[in-house]
Amino acid sequence: MRLRSALALGAAAALAALAAWSTWPPARTVYLGGPILTIDAADRVVEALGVEGERIAAVGSRDEVLAWAAGRAQVVDLAGHALLPGFIDAHGHFPGSGVTAVYADLSPPPIGDVASLDAVVLRLRARAAEKPPGEWVVGWSYDDTLLAERRHPTRQDLDRASTAHPIVAWHVSGHLCALNSQALAKLGLDAATPDPPGGRIRRDAAGAPDGVLEETALELLRGAMPQPSLRESWAIFREATRRTLAAGVTTAQNGYAEAAHLAPLVWLSRAGLLPLRLVVWPREEAAERILAGELAFDPPDPERVRRGAVKLLADGSIQGYTAYLREPYFVPPGDDPGYRGWPRIAPEALAEQVLRFHRAGWQIAVHGNGDAAIDEILDAFEAAQRAFPRVDARHVLVHAQMARDDQLERMRRLGVVPSFFVLHVYYWGDRHREIFLGPQRAARISPLRSAEELGLRFTLHADTPVVPLEPLRIVSAAVNRRTTSGAVLGPEQRIGVARALRAVTADAAWQHFAEASVGSLEPGKLADLVILSRSPLDDPAGVAEIRVLETIVGGKSVFRADAGPAR
Numbered sequence: 125m126r127l128r129s130a131l132a133l134g135a136a137a138a139l140a141a142l143a144a145w146s147t148w149p150p151a152r153t154v155y156l157g158g159p160i161l162t163i164d165a166a167d168r169v170v171e172a173l174g175v176e177g178e179r180i181a182a183v184g185s186r187d188e189v190l191a192w193a194a195g196r197a198q199v200v201d202l203a204g205h206a207l208l209p210g211f212i213d214a215h216g217h218f219p220g221s222g223v224t225a226v227y228a229d230l231s232p233p234p235i236g237d238v239a240s241l242d243a244v245v246l247r248l249r250a251r252a253a254e255k256p257p258g259e260w261v262v263g264w265s266y267d268d269t270l271l272a273e274r275r276h277p278t279r280q281d282l283d284r285a286s287t288a289h290p291i292v293a294w295h296v297s298g299h300l301c302a303l304n305s306q307a308l309a310k311l312g313l314d315a316a317t318p319d320p321p322g323g324r325i326r327r328d329a330a331g332a333p334d335g336v337l338e339e340t341a342l343e344l345l346r347g348a349m350p351q352p353s354l355r356e357s358w359a360i361f362r363e364a365t366r367r368t369l370a371a372g373v374t375t376a377q378n379g380y381a382e383a384a385h386l387a388p389l390v391w392l393s394r395a396g397l398l399p400l401r402l403v404v405w406p407r408e409e410a411a412e413r414i415l416a417g418e419l420a421f422d423p424p425d426p427e428r429v430r431r432g433a434v435k436l437l438a439d440g441s442i443q444g445y446t447a448y449l450r451e452p453y454f455v456p457p458g459d460d461p462g463y464r465g466w467p468r469i470a471p472e473a474l475a476e477q478v479l480r481f482h483r484a485g486w487q488i489a490v491h492g493n494g495d496a497a498i499d500e501i502l503d504a505f506e507a508a509q510r511a512f513p514r515v516d517a518r519h520v521l522v523h524a525q526m527a528r529d530d531q532l533e534r535m536r537r538l539g540v541v542p543s544f545f546v547l548h549v550y551y552w553g554d555r556h557r558e559i560f561l562g563p564q565r566a567a568r569i570s571p572l573r574s575a576e577e578l579g580l581r582f583t584l585h586a587d588t589p590v591v592p593l594e595p596l597r598i599v600s601a602a603v604n605r606r607t608t609s610g611a612v613l614g615p616e617q618r619i620g621v622a623r624a625l626r627a628v629t630a631d632a633a634w635q636h637f638a639e640a641s642v643g644s645l646e647p648g649k650l651a652d653l654v655i656l657s658r659s660p661l662d663d664p665a666g667v668a669e670i671r672v673l674e675t676i677v678g679g680k681s682v683f684r685a686d687a688g689p690a691r
């Protein structure tokens with residue numbers, strides 16, 4: 125017995141040594157020959173950076189860093205390209221961007237090409253043809269306001285794709301979906317089914333479900349729809365990893381993790397299959413079980429997988445007409461001119477949830493888009509802080525799109541971190557102005573300049589897979605506020621490039637309580653780096669066109685574009 129375990133141990137040690145030998149980065153590497161943006165407290169741009177093993181060891185002038193290297197380093201010439209800290213996702217849904225590997229992609233331009241209900245039907249029909257009757261067909265990311273018909277697909281529309289398969293088409297917001305008749309039947313939804321609290325089953329004139337479900341009504345799908353198979357899950361995971369690293373992101377984020385996904389993410393990381401860092405926010409049910417001691421989620425190495433905030437939701441999405449506004453929508457979705465959306469959860473219930481997690485020492489992140497929802501979230505944070513004062517809780521207001529000045533001031537006072545979904549200016553800005561919010565309110569969605577002037581620390585995100593994770597496009601939206609039509613929306617809310625870069629690096633790390641190890645290029649921090657085709661500081665108007673050439677995690681190159689610097 126003893127001998128066998130000793131042999132096993134020996135074999136394991138040999139394997140570990142082999143693995144270490146084959147993956148270990150060179151002892152010392154020096155980067156020079158291009159601008160190096162440290163994003164440190166002084167926003168220093170330096171000449172050279174030295175890496176030893178997986179950490180940064182030297183930052184400074186070419187002479188200083190070469191002296192540190194003492195002739196024993198591999199030297200990488202940046203050839204004029206720029207070196208920055210790897211981007212950190214403040215809020216997304218990793219590995220959600222990989223779903224296109226298995227689901228029908230219904231994205232509209234400029235992301236995809238689905239611009240009519242006929243196109244939705246064709247794409248779903250093609251996917252159905254690949255599957256035996258009775259199997260679910262899933263489509264992802266249609267956008268009703270970018271379809272020629274300007275409406276959601278009904279069950280009759282989706283029946284044109286197949287009556288032999290249950291079909292679900294997800295709205296780009298993730299807060300609504302459309303089902304065909306067979307899917308409605310599988311879920312047992314009919315005219316007699318009541319709307320769940322915080323959700324809506326849209327109906328036709330006869331009161332029967334028309335196919336569209338909103339907000340908490342989506343929970344009716346859980347359990348009825350099979351989870352992706354192991355093979356599909358792997359395909360999703362691989363595709364998401366590829367896309368994330370190609371975007372220069374070194375710390376990804378899962379901002380609403382199911383209980384069943386917590387352990388696999390840690391296993392994948394420990395098995396060496398997750399070549400990036402990950403911050404995981406358990407969704408409310410999962411966090412409740414962790415709080416009650418029924419579920420364990422203690423990742424052993426927080427520098428690889430970190431347990432972050434509990435994620436709660438207070439409302440829906442503006443472009444789905446489910447965000448909760450204080451004043452009515454500009455063009456109402458139905459006959460009611462006073463329609464303002466609604467809260468997903470009663471304010472008392474939200475306050476109670478927030479209080480419980482706050483008291484237990486958790487960081488709390490709450491999704492809030494509409495200004496009425498933001499009021500309720502801040503009420504809940506304030507009541508919790510009053511009952512159990514806690515310094516540096518870093519509670520996060522996720523999206524914060526319609527935050528008013530008085531709400532930003534309140535966030536500053538309460539130490540709340542707004543994480544803005546500023547890409548809405550680019551992707552939905554024209555429609556916010558013309559349809560959802562009208563010119564005045566649209567001009568000040570994601571009020572970054574106001575936040576900056578108040579001295580608020582904030583982060584920026586893409587909510588991927590709602591839109592692709594492209595940190596440089598995020599920076600461009602913050603700096604230029606151009607919409608897809610080329611119009612400038614709310615120029616007074618533009619911020620500078622340096623500040624926008626900070627919001628996707630150092631301040632995103634800080635939001636995740638990870639600032640001691642990532643987010644800036646400083647000695648002692650992990651060597652998470654991205655090489656860009658040029659410095660974003662040079663040409664703010666062209667930031668979105670900058671290419672990611674190489675991504676490095678812990679000193680190891682994990683992505684290299686074909687046209688990358690010769691190494």
Ligand SMILES: [Zn+2]
Nearest residue numbers: 215216379587
């Ligand atoms: Zn989200």
